[in-house]
Amino acid sequence: MLLKEISPAALEAFITAALAEPSEALVSVELRHLAGAVAPGRGTGGAVCDVDGEGLVYCVGMIPAPQLAAAVTSAAGAVVDAMGPFASARVVKNFAERPVDAAALYGPATDRLGRIVESWDPHGMIRVGHPIPVASV
Incomplete structure (x- = not known):
């Protein structure tokens, strides 16, 4: 989670x-x-050469047995919820483990990247973890 600022709160x-x-x-x-x-x-x-935020929060959990998944997911969710008021609308791609809106990842570059995708990969042959919508859609 990207933080807008690291304030005392x-x-x-x-x-x-x-x-x-x-x-x-x-x-x-x-x-x-x-x-x-x-x-x-x-x-x-x-396309994204800087990060518009002052801090980055992330959690790491191990799930050596299936029954531990809920506890790890819940614990990480509690940290994310606690930090929610300080979160930026932007997302750092390297830390986005679930699908997110392309604009949250790429900001103002999203439209330009969509035009590039449309030009170089019009049939959607290249698969990526966080797809960029083509400009014509």
């Missing part, structure tokens, strides 16, 4: 969620500060 919510009992089902709950080369306005190449 966001830090408090993160610490509370990470230390809550359900989080014991997780291997890791991490808050990363984003800056430097990924800061907005720094990148110059690619």
Whole structure:
């Protein structure tokens, strides 16, 4: 989850969620500060060359037995819910493990990427984890 900012309230919510009992089902709950080369306005190449957010939260859980899936999923969901008020509308593609709207991943570049897909792959032969809608649709 991409955070708009890392405010004192966001830090408090993160610490509370990470230390809550359900989080014991997780291997890791991490808050990363984003800056430097990924800061907005720094990148110059690619469709998404910067990240418009101050922080990134993600959870890691292991499911060595099927009966543990619900606890891990619930624990990660609790962290995501706690951080929801601080979330950005944008999504970092590398951390999007479920289908999301292309505009959340690519922002203003979505339409341009759709035109490129339409031009270079008009029959949809190339399969990707997060499809980009073609511009004519």
